[in-house]
Amino acid sequence: MYFILYLVSAIAIISTVMVITRLNAVHGLLYLIVSLLAVAVIFYILGAPFVAALEVIIYAGAIMVLFVFVIMMLNLGAHSAQDEHRWYKPRMFIGPGFLALILLAETIYAMRYTGGIRTNLISISPQQVGMELYGTYLLGVELSSILLLAGLVAAYHLGRRHYHAQPRERV
Amino acid sequence: MVNLPVGYGLILAGVLFALGLVGVLARRNVVFILMSIEIMLNAAGVAFIVAGSHWRQPDGQVMFFYILTMAAAEVSVGLALVLQMHSRFKTLDADAASRMRG
Amino acid sequence: MIYHLLWLVPTIPLAGFLLLVLFGSSLSRRGAAFIGVGSVGVAAILALMLDINYLVAPPPEGIYTQSLWTWIRVENFTPDISFRLDALSVVMIFVVTFVGFFIHLYSAGYMFHDKGYSRFFAYMNLFVGSMLILVLAANLLVLYLGWEGVGLCSYLLIGFWYHDPANGRAAMKAFIITRIGDVGLLIGLLLLFTHFGTLQIQAILTQAPLRWAMGAGIASAAAALLLAGAVGKSAQLPLQTWLPDAMAGPTPVSALIHAATMVTAGVYLIARMHAIFSLAPAVMTLVAIIGAATLLLAACSALVQTDIKRVLAYSTMSQIGYMFLALGVGAWSAAIFHFMTHAFFKSLLFLAAGVVIHNLKEEHNMFKMGGLRKSVPLAYWTFLIGSLSLTAFPLITAGFYSKDLILYAAFTSARGSIWLWLAGWIGAVLTGLYIFRAVFLTFFGVEQRKPEQHAGATMRVPLVVLATFAVIAGFIELPRTLGNHPWFTTFVERLLPGSPIVNSSSSSYVGLQIASVIASLGGILLAYLLFARKRSVVRQVEQTPVGAAVARFWLQDWGFDWLYDHLFVRPYIWLAHLNHGDIFDAIYAGIAWLSLVLNGLFSTLQTGRLRWYAAGVLIGAVIVIAIAVFV
Numbered sequence: 001m002y003f004i005l006y007l008v009s010a011i012a013i014i015s016t017v018m019v020i021t022r023l024n025a026v027h028g029l030l031y032l033i034v035s036l037l038a039v040a041v042i043f044y045i046l047g048a049p050f051v052a053a054l055e056v057i058i059y060a061g062a063i064m065v066l067f068v069f070v071i072m073m074l075n076l077g078a079h080s081a082q083d084e085h086r087w088y089k090p091r092m093f094i095g096p097g098f099l100a101l102i103l104l105a106e107t108i109y110a111m112r113y114t115g116g117i118r119t120n121l122i123s124i125s126p127q128q129v130g131m132e133l134y135g136t137y138l139l140g141v142e143l144s145s146i147l148l149l150a151g152l153v154a155a156y157h158l159g160r161r162h163y164h165a166q167p168r169e170r171v
Numbered sequence: 172m173v174n175l176p177v178g179y180g181l182i183l184a185g186v187l188f189a190l191g192l193v194g195v196l197a198r199r200n201v202v203f204i205l206m207s208i209e210i211m212l213n214a215a216g217v218a219f220i221v222a223g224s225h226w227r228q229p230d231g232q233v234m235f236f237y238i239l240t241m242a243a244a245e246v247s248v249g250l251a252l253v254l255q256m257h258s259r260f261k262t263l264d265a266d267a268a269s270r271m272r273g
Numbered sequence: 274m275i276y277h278l279l280w281l282v283p284t285i286p287l288a289g290f291l292l293l294v295l296f297g298s299s300l301s302r303r304g305a306a307f308i309g310v311g312s313v314g315v316a317a318i319l320a321l322m323l324d325i326n327y328l329v330a331p332p333p334e335g336i337y338t339q340s341l342w343t344w345i346r347v348e349n350f351t352p353d354i355s356f357r358l359d360a361l362s363v364v365m366i367f368v369v370t371f372v373g374f375f376i377h378l379y380s381a382g383y384m385f386h387d388k389g390y391s392r393f394f395a396y397m398n399l400f401v402g403s404m405l406i407l408v409l410a411a412n413l414l415v416l417y418l419g420w421e422g423v424g425l426c427s428y429l430l431i432g433f434w435y436h437d438p439a440n441g442r443a444a445m446k447a448f449i450i451t452r453i454g455d456v457g458l459l460i461g462l463l464l465l466f467t468h469f470g471t472l473q474i475q476a477i478l479t480q481a482p483l484r485w486a487m488g489a490g491i492a493s494a495a496a497a498l499l500l501a502g503a504v505g506k507s508a509q510l511p512l513q514t515w516l517p518d519a520m521a522g523p524t525p526v527s528a529l530i531h532a533a534t535m536v537t538a539g540v541y542l543i544a545r546m547h548a549i550f551s552l553a554p555a556v557m558t559l560v561a562i563i564g565a566a567t568l569l570l571a572a573c574s575a576l577v578q579t580d581i582k583r584v585l586a587y588s589t590m591s592q593i594g595y596m597f598l599a600l601g602v603g604a605w606s607a608a609i610f611h612f613m614t615h616a617f618f619k620s621l622l623f624l625a626a627g628v629v630i631h632n633l634k635e636e637h638n639m640f641k642m643g644g645l646r647k648s649v650p651l652a653y654w655t656f657l658i659g660s661l662s663l664t665a666f667p668l669i670t671a672g673f674y675s676k677d678l679i680l681y682a683a684f685t686s687a688r689g690s691i692w693l694w695l696a697g698w699i700g701a702v703l704t705g706l707y708i709f710r711a712v713f714l715t716f717f718g719v720e721q722r723k724p725e726q727h728a729g730a731t732m733r734v735p736l737v738v739l740a741t742f743a744v745i746a747g748f749i750e751l752p753r754t755l756g757n758h759p760w761f762t763t764f765v766e767r768l769l770p771g772s773p774i775v776n777s778s779s780s781s782y783v784g785l786q787i788a789s790v791i792a793s794l795g796g797i798l799l800a801y802l803l804f805a806r807k808r809s810v811v812r813q814v815e816q817t818p819v820g821a822a823v824a825r826f827w828l829q830d831w832g833f834d835w836l837y838d839h840l841f842v843r844p845y846i847w848l849a850h851l852n853h854g855d856i857f858d859a860i861y862a863g864i865a866w867l868s869l870v871l872n873g874l875f876s877t878l879q880t881g882r883l884r885w886y887a888a889g890v891l892i893g894a895v896i897v898i899a900i901a902v903f904v
Contacts, residue, residue, distance in 0.1 A: 020194035096196035151244030158251035269881030
């Protein structure tokens with residue numbers, strides 16, 4: 001088990017690195033899906049099968065697919081690849097990499113008191129999650145639904161194309 | 172189902188988060204920026220699950236559930252904005268939208 | 274008790290000032306004149322009533338003090354606004370209000386066509402109020418208040434016609450030079466306060482002989498500082514350069530401020546603080562020397578002037594030199610007597626000259642006048658009477674009695690000396706010479722300009738009244754040889770003790786009197802010979818190089834203006850030019866420059882780019898977490 005865990009963790013990290021270093025957006029998306037799948041396996045191993053399934057279905061299956069659809073809708077031409085060549089420069093990674101490294105170091109240092117704690121050898125079933133979700137956290141569920149409604153309305157409104165309409169006032 | 176030191180799981184989450192951060196700052200393509208944000212959200216979710224696994228409670232998974240919902244809403248709005256940006260500026264360069272320059 | 278009305282004497286002119294300031298622009302000329310002249314008139318009547326009451330029923334010890342309210346209350350320092358009526362201030366308020374009233378009446382006619390009519394009367398009323406505060410003050414702080422007030426009014430009135438920048442410059446010159454003296458006075462006041470703990474004049478005068486020994490250094494210091502203030506205000510050496518330029522103001526101003534009253538404030542101060550001066554013989558000698566030097570210097574300068582008002586200005590300087598001479602030898606009452614007679618005849622001279630100037634439409638140059646004896650008879654006769662009084666024409670003029678008293682004191686007093694007497698005697702000769710030069714140039718000879726307008730009644734009445742007083746005012750002090758009724762001296766010496774007489778006998782007294790008569794008559798005769806006839810001798814002297822140089826030297830006030838210009842003004846301007854960039858300004862400009870630079874710096878941080886802002890968030894998060902984790 002531990003071996004699989006470490007292996008899958010490595011896959012997640014490597015594929016994430018690949019995501020951020022691709023030129024083609026669709027390539028990056030595919031690598032991201034791989035990363036998400038690896039994280040789902042990690043979830044399962046840690047005893048959270050429900051969210052493992054959710055990760056695959058919703059995150060990798062809906063959200064990433066949405067990404068792909070939108071990229072295709074954009075109908076990017078050949079010049080987008082040239083743009084990407086212009087924009088993507090390895091030296092851009094130096095500054096952010098340095099800052100992220102500092103943040104990582106601080107975070108790891110902050111965790112020095114967690115030395116002895118270990119995860120526990122149980123698996124939490126979907127029933128338990130459901131009981132918790134619709135019991136204690138019911139309000140949060142309702143709020144999430146409102147959030148989704150807001151997101152729906154916003155996405156519809158913002159995504160419209162104005163055919164036969166004057167361009168609105170300059171933003 | 173494993174007896175993993177919590178620290179390792181959190182370190183994994185931290186690394187993924189840092190990578191996502193690097194992606195937000197270093198890439199100029201708006202789509203990549205959104206993807207990197209997704210990476211960061213996912214990393215936060217990992218941290219929650221690890222913690223929930225330690226405490227033997229479903230609360231961690233519930234939090235991940237919320238993160239998921241929020242990510243979905245945010246992605247839809249974000250991609251709609253990408254579409255608008257593309258139709259106005261004819262490019263996906265994040266630096267093109269700098270009318271707020273001081 | 275009529276003494277309770279003492280506070281009204283300075284307050285009524287001040288009330289007149291306030292009324293004119295607030296409502297002057299909406300009053301008619303008659304209204305403004307009514308308030309302006311009327312307020313001083315009421316004050317004059319009150320002063321007269323108070324003075325008569327003082328003569329008839331004097332208050333205990335001869336001093337009446339009226340305290341109005343406490344001005345400042347700081348720990349041990351509580352001066353109050355208080356007025357004091359004693360022999361000295363009786364004389365002073367009489368002269369100030371009386372002469373002031375007639376000059377106001379005169380100026381109602383003289384300034385009639387001026388646009389700043391109500392402003393003029395406002396300033397004049399303020400002046401009279403301040404002068405009365407000065408002479409009635411019972412403590413030195415109130416005196417200083419009046420002192421500053423008259424200085425301010427002098428500035429305002431010299432520069433009355435402010436559209437001409439030369440007038441403004443003359444006003445500033447007067448103010449700055451008197452200011453130098455005022456600083457000395459202020460330091461003197463502080464010194465007195467430090468030593469006596471109070472500024473009440475009575476307290477200081479009674480305690481000074483008890484605390485300070487004769488000739489003590491501290492007494493000399495205090496007296497010298499007070500002298501500095503007096504010298505500035507009274508235009509004596511070395512601060513005398515402002516008075517001739519102050520003639521830029523209207524003639525009534527010159528008459529009131531620069532002849533009769535303000536310039537005598539220094540004399541009043543020294544007389545008032547006589548106890549302190551008595552304790553410092555060195556300073557007294559200095560006072561006498563300053564007086565003698567100034568009277569000679571001014572008399573010589575008056576001899577070559579062309580502007581009739583400047584002749585009178587130098588004459589004022591010279592006569593105040595006489596007063597200082599008297600003060601320096603300890604003859605306090607003689608100085609005050611001369612002050613009184615001088616106020617009458619000098620203001621008379623100025624007003625008569627004013628009539629001439631007014632009738633010739635602002636012509637000041639005597640060499641362009643002439644033969645006005647027949648055309649302006651009133652001015653001629655009054656000017657003549659004033660000149661005779663100034664020259665101390667024997668027996669019938671007031672000036673004779675007062676100047677004679679001074680010369681006698683200079684010779685016989687314990688602090689006097691023959692040199693001081695000689696200076697005074699030569700000065701008397703020169704006085705006759707210069708003033709009758711003015712008379713002959715202006716009123717005799719060929720008439721070069723006809724008068725174009727004539728003076729009204731408001732200008733004539735004051736002339737007549739002042740001329741009368743210039744004649745009769747001397748009769749209250751009859752010297753030994755002429756009846757021996759020294760009423761004035763007896764009156765004043767209750768307060769200001771006379772100084773001991775050293776070498777006198779009746780023969781020396783007669784001899785001195787005859788010498789004085791010779792001096793005045795001789796001066797008149799010389800003037801007649803040199804200026805009434807063909808003036809050929811004078812012209813020949815003027816054309817020799819030495820004569821011309823001396824004439825120019827005297828014309829320019831013995832070069833003092835040149836000296837001060839090179840000694841003080843130019844170095845100061847040079848220093849000011851060094852600071853042309855003005856470092857203090859640079860500090861404030863530097864602050865503005867700094868904020869602009871920072872602005873530029875910070876606006877480069879606002880790129881408008883998303884990733885840049887995200888990086889900012891990240892940096893902030895890193896720092897905060899670092900603080901949270903490590904600290």
